[in-house]
Amino acid sequence: MIALPSSIPQAKEQARRLRAKLEAEGTSIGHSKSLELLAHQYGYRDWNTLHAKIGNRPPAVWTVSDRVKGRYLNQPFEAEILAVEAVRPAWYRLTLDLDEAVDVVTFDGFSNFRKRVTGVVGPAGTSREKTSDGHPQLAIAVPEGR
Structure with missing residues (x-):
């Protein structure tokens, strides 16, 4: 599985770009459909499941020498x-x-x-x-x- 987006806004931006790319190729989809497709690309059942996974990830992890x-x-x-x-x-x-x-x-x-x-x-x-x-x-x- 590919690495998840680090935040919900980053995931939504990816879905927006997916939607724009599909529209440029002649396939028009709604925003919610692009979110669902993005979730499937990451191996999740639906957007809500992906959203929960990203939202439950621990935020900033600091490292020595940062x-x-x-x-x-x-x-x-x-x-x-x-x-x-x-x-x-x-x-x-x-x-x-x-x-x-x-x-x-x-x-x-x-x-x-x-x-x-x-x-x-x-x-x-x-x-x-x-x-x-x-x-x-x-x-x-x-x-x-x-």
């Missing part, structure tokens, strides 16, 4: 992932080596710079923990296609 961008305590950073540990489905504890240290203190008379941080992020690349203004403590941009 380069990431994001925000830590509302400060932008770029970093390399040093360690990854799955803590529950779709949630990962990441240790990051920041390219440049960030000041984690907002008080003017005191500073505390961090170059290495560890946090747990979920499917959207954000931590459950929030700053006092409601932003995630750690937010990592999830690369497209993961």
Whole structure:
């Protein structure tokens, strides 16, 4: 079996292209029919089954040495992932080596710079923990296609 699309939007785009190709060759089909044909190409009974399979796949899987961008305590950073540990489905504890240290203190008379941080992020690349203004403590941009 060929590799599944990594997301529902990617699968729908494939179905759209299939529909366009068939129309260019003189066979007109509806959108739902193109979704069903796509599901059959991947070896699934119907679109709903394929949709469930793609939707139930674990989202972003981080790997050691990945380069990431994001925000830590509302400060932008770029970093390399040093360690990854799955803590529950779709949630990962990441240790990051920041390219440049960030000041984690907002008080003017005191500073505390961090170059290495560890946090747990979920499917959207954000931590459950929030700053006092409601932003995630750690937010990592999830690369497209993961």
